[in-house]
Amino acid sequence: MAFTLVQLQHFTAVVRYGSFSAAARALGVAQPAISQSVAALEEDLGARLFDRNSRKCTPTAAGLTFAGEAAQILSSVSESREKLRQFQTGKSGRVILGLTPGISNLIGEHLLRHMHETSPGLDVIIVEAFMTRLYELLLEERVDCIVTYGLDRDTGSTRAWALGYEPFxxxxxxxxxxxxxxxxxxxxxxxxxxxxxxxxxxxxxxxxxxxxxxxxxxxxxxxxxxxxxxxxxxxxxxxxxxxxxxxxxxxxxxxxxxxxxxxxxxxxxxxMYPVQFAIAMHRNFGVIEKAVMNSIITVAQPLLFGSGIWTSTPDTVTCPDARQYFEHATRAPRIRPQTV
CATH class of the missing domain: 3.40.190.290 (D-Maltodextrin-Binding Protein; domain 2)
Structure with a gap:
């Protein structure tokens, strides 16, 4: 019978605390449960893991060797569980996001920083392209999702969610x-x-x-x-x-x-063009896609809605204010040299 994770946890606790009773107290279980786990583990491995006396348990040479292996197994399992938890909450994985050059210039830097802070295990790759090419990249599965302006063709191939509206x-x-x-x-x-x-x-x-x-x-x-x-x-x-x-x-x-x-x-x-977050029709709108879209909305609120670059309704035509944008942004404008 193969050993279990519980047996490994009980075994490593005895190694760490030096006795069955101390391990039982640390883990909050009855001492007989610890003794039974270690005995079953020794039987499965075909090796004696401890030298026992009335006061403490000393790992044998085999026990010391296996203790290192057991610790690695438990650490690997814990790491795998954490990675799965982060993946299920959209905080790990890999996503390729396509942005138009203008949208990338406005929010790309801020979006990467926000995603790193909220989902440090998620590898976000940003690709820039003009509207027509972004659409093609999405259908070719070269990118996972895009932010672009109203997809007005072949809508059966994509699913889109409105983020706001921007006046051309x-x-x-x-x-x-x-x-x-x-x-x-x-x-x-x-x-x-x-x-x-x-x-x-x-x-x-x-x-x-x-x-x-x-x-x-x-x-x-x-x-x-x-x-x-x-x-x-x-x-x-x-x-x-x-x-x-x-x-x-x-x-x-x-x-x-x-x-x-x-x-x-x-x-x-x-x-007044709708700004849309879009994925291919066959792609699942999962936790990673939701995490990316929510980050875009969070970043856009002060930067774009706050400066009139985006609006929440198509019937409100506002004049974009570059100064307000840079007041909300955490960087200075990139002043280029005058062209003579």
Whole structure:
């Protein structure tokens, strides 16, 4: 008959405390139970583990050798139980989270810190990609979950939970905004004549499709010069080429803070995009996914909702405040050198 964990616990207690009676008191069990466990263990191993006398038990050479093995077994079992407990509560394991560059810039650092503090055994890997590519990575099972803006296609392949809403803004150099009205928002009509580029791969998806369709609806011509999906090029076009774009403001929050760029939300509610946490349809929404989503919500409350970057309802159009964001953030803005 194979030995049991209880027998190992009783045996190591006798080694530690030096007698059956002391081990029984330490473990809170009757002394006969300790004696029976050790006797059964010796029979199973075919070796005498203690030299017994009236006062104390001294481990034999075999007992000393086995004591080290028993301690390792008990330690391994305890560690395995703790790992399983942490896994069941979402505090251990591995998860690959996909974020858009803007969302990553806003909360990525804070999310990693929060996850490390609340789930130190959970290995969180963040992957950045634009919206279309994030969706593809999710379906290809290259990432486990994503945070992106409204998935408006093939919804049968994903499950999504709304985290909030974010207005897409007209972003450009301050001199471009001199052409616009002094309101807090921008109408679709005010885009007429502005030199634009789209941060999208196609006019047939995302904000590109929305913008083109709304321009047609209102009978206006848009001056779209380029289509770009490169953060470095987006910044260069905005800062150096007198071009504007319609985008979330996360990727250029530092430039908004130092005044090199300005942003105003689009007035039409159609530009209020839902921010969603999504997984593939076949994936279980388990404790790890819940832990990640809860951490995102916790981090977003002061940083994003507190600064107007996200709102809780789609009918509240707010102007994102970069200064409030950095007041809530625990880091200073990353001021980049002026481009000459």
């Amino acid at each position: 803004c007209l972003v450009g150099a301050p001199r471009l905004f001199a052409r616009l009205s002094c309101g807090d928002t921008v109408s679709i009509e005010e885009l007429s004549g502005l030199p634009l580029f789209l941060a999208t791969l196609s006019y047939e998806e995302g904000v590109g499709r929305l913008l083109i369709n709304m321009a047609r609806k209102h009978g206006i011509e848009l001056d779209v010069r380029h289509q770009v999906q490169s953060l470095s090029l987006i910044r260069r076009l905005l800062l150096q080429k007198d071009l504007a774009t319609i985008t979330p403001i996360g990727a250029i929050i530092d430039e908004l803070y130092d005044g090199r760029l300005q942003a105003r939300p689009m007035a039409d509610p159609a530009f």
